[in-house]
Amino acid sequence: MHTPIKLALAAVAAAAALSTSAQNAPQSAPQKAPLKVGLMLPNTGTFAALGDNIEKGFRLYVNEQGGKLAGREIQYFKVDDESDPAKATDNVNKLIKRDQVDVLVGTVHSGVALAMARAAKESNTLLIVPNAGADAITGAQCAPNIFRSSFSNWQPGYATGVVAAQKGYKRAMTITWNYAAGNETVKGFTESFEKGGGKVVKDLSLPFPNVEFQALLTEIAAQKPDVVFAFFAGGGAVKFVKDYDAAGLRKTVPLMGSGFLTDGTLEAQGAAAQGLITTLHYADDIDTPRNNAFRKGFALAYKANADVYAVQGYDAAQLLGAGLTAVGGDFTKRPEMLYAMGKTVIGSPRGKFGMSTSRNPVQDFYIREAKGNYNVVTGVAVKALADPGRGCKS
Template sequence: MHIPTRLALLAACAASLALPAAAQPAGPIKVGLMLPATGTFAALGDMIEKGFKLHVQEQGGKLAGREIQYFRVDDESDPSKATDNVNKLIKRDQVDVLVGTVHSGVALAMAKAAKESNTLLIVPNAGADAITGPMCGPNIVRSSFSNWQPGYSTGVVAAQKGYKRAMTITWNYAAGLETVKGFTEAFEKGGGKVIKDLSLPFPGVEFQALLTEIAAQKPDVVFAFFAGGGAVKFVKDYDAAGLKKSVPLFGSGFLTDGTLEAQGAAAQGLQTTLHYADSLDIPKNNAFRKSFALTYKQNADVYAVQGYDAAQLLAAGLNAVKGDMGKRDAMLGAMRKATVDSPRGKFTLSAGGNPVQDMYLREAKGPNNEYRSVAVKALADPARGCKL
């Protein structure tokens, strides 16, 4: 090799080594998806993942110029396995971001691990009040709801309709009990009285004895929280017991979201409240539903929306720091200050990291939960016990 050529090569190598770190190509951002892939909530986890990936795909497969690398763990909706499962992502895979989950009991363990390791956690479903209450942290945000929100908004509607005596029914676990608590707070504030709370162990579906008790008590209205496969059986059993015709059934929107097709005629006409309605006629929702249907050959639901918005929140933070996750405080601050243009309508985050969002009254009609009215405008979770 000629001397001048060798000198040129050495100079080029030296110049490349002298480049600032920012100029070096950045590796992928590691996203750990801890969602149910089996059991009662498997379909919900699938929709969340599809929604998240759809937003990334719409950005050309990158967020803020960074490739996204996915790591997946099936959490099985089993709180007893949650700590081991989340540590696979945090310690083994060393993910930059945790996204999960559906089951509130599992999410509480995820939030604890995220706080201890200071890992960014975006919760795309589980509404456990404590996550944005006593367990709140600057590195924990939610793209979904707190359990209190749909319960409270349904209680507002039931009281406004003039019902005075209510019964509630749910699984005996965090999501159900907290949602019922929200309903009771609003319903009794509006002049009603909850005369009895009924529950059964999660994920049990033996409803007959409880339905018999509802028939005997003859309340003005029943409020129910179930989701996934349990919601399908409950709605069918409620109708088969003849109660649908005699005691109006209201629910958190998860009673009929993602379950309408399986519930069939038994669900038609049921009214629920949630932060999303299939027929919301706003440009963002129309575009989202079209994109989702074209990509996955199925209709989007609230779980898909929450997954999509989890990716939108992450993108808001990454865009603010041009993809540099080393600027973590600035990234987290941008996520918390973002206004997310969601298919549900625009929302911001509360001090506790939970969406401040409109809650909608919906009615099950055909394959959709159709928008009827705004049940409560810009409802903020009270974040009781949150100290940041």
């Protein structure tokens, strides 16, 4: 028989043993909280399809990693930016202040993206721009926490000007919307075209998102330039290419453009776009295992063809993943993470690319010809084209 005292002592000893064994047992690692990603993209208006494909591309890469980046679950917050610069500051603050996101991803419209960049700089929020090419974002407004996975407006304009000059055209006219993306793309075209011996005789523009082109097409017909360079995207690009053809200009004045003229728009443009020459950092038929796997994955996931917008969204997620992987998913190690993002080489469907010192992709620009519903590569306009990053001091 055990006395009550002996039983009590035994119970204390057993409890102590259990306590010691619990202290010595391996502790399971605490679960990291989900990483909050704020998607500020156009869900309505002329750029809605572009925003949709950017989001699909971003989510595709995350889903390929099992829904996590460097072990961190991704929690999405969404705001429709409406492609309206006047609403941009209020919209981005919904994500920064209300939702307290860790990362901002957006947007398409350059005017909206400039406001996003200002807000990101002031709040020190990590911003990855998956489309808008406003030069200032990786120029005068650059910051260590602002990256781009797409292009600067200068880049595709410059690349197209190189090709136009090589074709021997001497007199050019340009046409675009009167906003940052259009004006800066035209400046890039003019810089390289005139460096190559040509002359831009007139710049034409109309307010965004106006698509009443007739008066400007009449002026092109009267001036009879050797070539017209156009920058439009989305629904506006569809109408411009169709109107250009309907005006009879396609047969008399060659039309060239930044690749956004025909990317994601060829099916809607139909016969009017066939044979159009553009330059861009992506083309549908880049025949590499990386691009083929990406296009197959996108088609299976969304029952649709990928385009440049999907690639830029996909690579925004890759860029974020590279930074997180470098710090083991620890988002508090911001300096190390940002450094890693700036030094990484992204294995993109477009081809491998790294970052310039102002955190803009250094990438090849392809010559593409519209054939059927595809932009087919016919050559390389410029290898490893780096944006000059004018005005960037950080």
